[in-house]
Amino acid sequence: MSLLEIKDLTIRYLTEDGDVKAVNGISFEVEQGKTLGLVGETGAGKTTTALGILRLVPEPGKILSGSITYKGQDILRMSEKDVQDLRGNEISMIFQDPMTALNPVMTVGDQIAEVILRHQDCTRVEAQTRMMAMLDRVGISGDRAGDYPHQFSGGMKQRIIIAIALACNPKLLLADEPTTALDVTIQAQVMRMVNELKREFGTSMVLITHDLGIVAESCDAVAIMYAGSIVEYGSLEDIFDHATHPYTVGLFGSIPRLDIETDRLKPISGLMPDPINLPTGCAFHPRCPYATEECRLDEPPYWEFTPGHLVRCHHAELVAEEATVS
Amino acid sequence: MNETVTTTAAVTGENEPVRLKKRGYWGEVWHRLKKNPVSMICLGFLTIMILAIVFATAISPYDYTAQNLMERFQTPSAAHWMGTDDYGRDLMTRLLVGGRYSLLIAILSVAIGIVFGMIIGALCGYFGKYVDSVLMRLMDVIMSIPGMMLAICISVALGSGVFNTALALAVGTIPMIARQLRSSTMLINSQEYIEAARSFGESDFKIIMTHIIPNTLAPIIVQTSLYIGGAIMGIAGLSFLGLGVQPPTPEWGNILNNGLDYIYDFATRWHVIVFPALFIVLAELAFNLLGDGLRDAMDPRMRQ
Numbered sequence: 001m002s003l004l005e006i007k008d009l010t011i012r013y014l015t016e017d018g019d020v021k022a023v024n025g026i027s028f029e030v031e032q033g034k035t036l037g038l039v040g041e042t043g044a045g046k047t048t049t050a051l052g053i054l055r056l057v058p059e060p061g062k063i064l065s066g067s068i069t070y071k072g073q074d075i076l077r078m079s080e081k082d083v084q085d086l087r088g089n090e091i092s093m094i095f096q097d098p099m100t101a102l103n104p105v106m107t108v109g110d111q112i113a114e115v116i117l118r119h120q121d122c123t124r125v126e127a128q129t130r131m132m133a134m135l136d137r138v139g140i141s142g143d144r145a146g147d148y149p150h151q152f153s154g155g156m157k158q159r160i161i162i163a164i165a166l167a168c169n170p171k172l173l174l175a176d177e178p179t180t181a182l183d184v185t186i187q188a189q190v191m192r193m194v195n196e197l198k199r200e201f202g203t204s205m206v207l208i209t210h211d212l213g214i215v216a217e218s219c220d221a222v223a224i225m226y227a228g229s230i231v232e233y234g235s236l237e238d239i240f241d242h243a244t245h246p247y248t249v250g251l252f253g254s255i256p257r258l259d260i261e262t263d264r265l266k267p268i269s270g271l272m273p274d275p276i277n278l279p280t281g282c283a284f285h286p287r288c289p290y291a292t293e294e295c296r297l298d299e300p301p302y303w304e305f306t307p308g309h310l311v312r313c314h315h316a317e318l319v320a321e322e323a324t325v326s
Numbered sequence: 327m328n329e330t331v332t333t334t335a336a337v338t339g340e341n342e343p344v345r346l347k348k349r350g351y352w353g354e355v356w357h358r359l360k361k362n363p364v365s366m367i368c369l370g371f372l373t374i375m376i377l378a379i380v381f382a383t384a385i386s387p388y389d390y391t392a393q394n395l396m397e398r399f400q401t402p403s404a405a406h407w408m409g410t411d412d413y414g415r416d417l418m419t420r421l422l423v424g425g426r427y428s429l430l431i432a433i434l435s436v437a438i439g440i441v442f443g444m445i446i447g448a449l450c451g452y453f454g455k456y457v458d459s460v461l462m463r464l465m466d467v468i469m470s471i472p473g474m475m476l477a478i479c480i481s482v483a484l485g486s487g488v489f490n491t492a493l494a495l496a497v498g499t500i501p502m503i504a505r506q507l508r509s510s511t512m513l514i515n516s517q518e519y520i521e522a523a524r525s526f527g528e529s530d531f532k533i534i535m536t537h538i539i540p541n542t543l544a545p546i547i548v549q550t551s552l553y554i555g556g557a558i559m560g561i562a563g564l565s566f567l568g569l570g571v572q573p574p575t576p577e578w579g580n581i582l583n584n585g586l587d588y589i590y591d592f593a594t595r596w597h598v599i600v601f602p603a604l605f606i607v608l609a610e611l612a613f614n615l616l617g618d619g620l621r622d623a624m625d626p627r628m629r630q
Binding site for chain 1: 517518519521522523524525526527528529532536537540541543
């Protein structure tokens with residue numbers, strides 16, 4: 001059985017201008033100790049999905065249907081208190097921007113110790129000891145525990161946030177673009193550390209990103225999200241070597257490759273659709289080079305291209321064929 | 327040998343701006359406050375005044391209630407630095423003892439105002455929706471009544487006395503602090519570290535107490551100094567009108583009111599009006615200027 005199983009999750013923001021269809025019936029699983037990459041453009045619903053898992057979708061967001069099964073229990077049916085006990089202890093989250101994710105008037109040591117005290121049955125002194133050990137694990141010397149967030153650099157702050165997230169040894173880590181706000185060298189350093197700690201603690205991870213390079217390095221399975229639904233889902237190999245959805249193919253076409261000489265990149269034309277008025281049929285059809293009348297009218301069902309490799313496109317076979325040829 | 331010493335000194339001197347050993351937040355504020363001469367003069371003045379007020383009965387050779395009808399309306403002299411009043415009581419002793427009531431009530435009223443204002447403001451800002459609507463409309467009602475009139479009404483209704491006077495003045499400050507805290511709570515509530523705290527399973531109460539309140543404190547502390555200045559004025563006003571602290575208990579407002587009866591003879595009895603007025607004005611001025619200085623010192627943009 002997988003650690004986390006999401007079925008048919010639908011989340012909407014009920015605004016005065018209409019319902020923002022942020023997440024539209026997505027399903028995926030995260031296996032014990034594995035990493036799932038959730039990839040998509042800004043606004044594809046990745047962060048909302050992660051917040052939904054913690055039941056922290058901000059107002060006016062509502063989880064309309066679906067189930068989030070964690071260790072056999074549906075998080076959506078738990079009491080608020082049980083969910084609070086779960087957050088930070090069993091499932092924790094790393095935020096995108098380390099500059100704003102730490103309380104500026106609390107020492108970093110206190111912020112790490114706070115989580116330990118909240119969830120573990122231990123004294124203040126024990127929490128202090130564990131906090132020091134955690135700081136040490138993320139490569140920050142223990143005598144800096146009394147310092148405030150503004151006294152650290154961005155990369156160090158992100159490491160502190162990782163220390164907070166891992167302080168209670170959670171089973172599942174939701175990393176929401178953990179490296180987006182950092183520069184490239186620090187990105188590599190932080191990702192290496194996350195992967196190391198993940199292996200050490202046996203943590204599973206949902207890695208939200210739009211950086212395919214990070215996905216290639218860290219993920220076991222990949223889900224490509226577009227306009228609130230997963231358009232392609234499969235193992236790292238399935239996605240990287242046998243992309244069968246035109247959107248996935250487009251994503252790979254728009255990143256530069258070192259091994260092939262190209263003059264111009266091929267970006268995906270057009271923009272993300274307005275999530276209040278999603279296009280009929282396949283949400284990607286206005287931007288899709290393969291689009292036909294069928295795409296405009298019918299939403300494509302999931303189609304199992306190879307075992308475990310799901311794709312949601314009427315023309316998947318054609319796309320796959322062309323991708324192999326080129 | 328001497329040279330080495332000087333060099334080291336020069337090096338440390340040069341390195342000073344790049345302090346590696348950092349002061350805490352309050353150390354930093356104090357460091358900047360020290361550079362502001364006006365604030366330091368005010369702070370010095372307030373320290374001396376508060377010490378004199380606290381130890382008034384020990385310093386002064388006179389009893390503040392002892393009447394001496396042979397020595398009525400004496401102008402300032404070596405024996406009576408600020409002269410004597412209509413019953414021949416030493417005016418300076420009375421003003422210093424009266425200051426105890428002024429300051430005590432001022433601090434008490436601001437404390438009540440801040441505690442309730444912060445609770446209401448934090449609840450409104452954090453929970454929003456109907457909690458916010460109900461409490462804030464209530465605050466608007468209080469705010470719509472002029473502060474002094476509200477204080478007079480409450481004071482009349484509750485009667486005189488230290489606590490009642492403090493309460494009467496506090497009611498007017500609650501909405502002001504509540505509004506300020508509400509807006510800063512809303513601002514902080516949208517910060518990612520609050521979301522992060524929620525994602526670590528913290529309860530609403532804990533989030534308000536450990537993450538929101540400490541982040542809103544800085545402006546409130548500045549306001550405290552300004553409000554205390556205002557409260558001193560308010561108490562003096564109430565006592566002057568015969569509400570608040572009642573004679574024979576001395577208080578700056580009622581001493582001033584007492585002196586006002588003799589304004590027809592200002593040329594020889596000026597001191598019974600000028601000195602109480604001076605105490606009120608200087609105390610308020612010092613608190614206000616110190617508050618301004620603190621605000622500047624705590625403003626991160628002033629940080630060098």
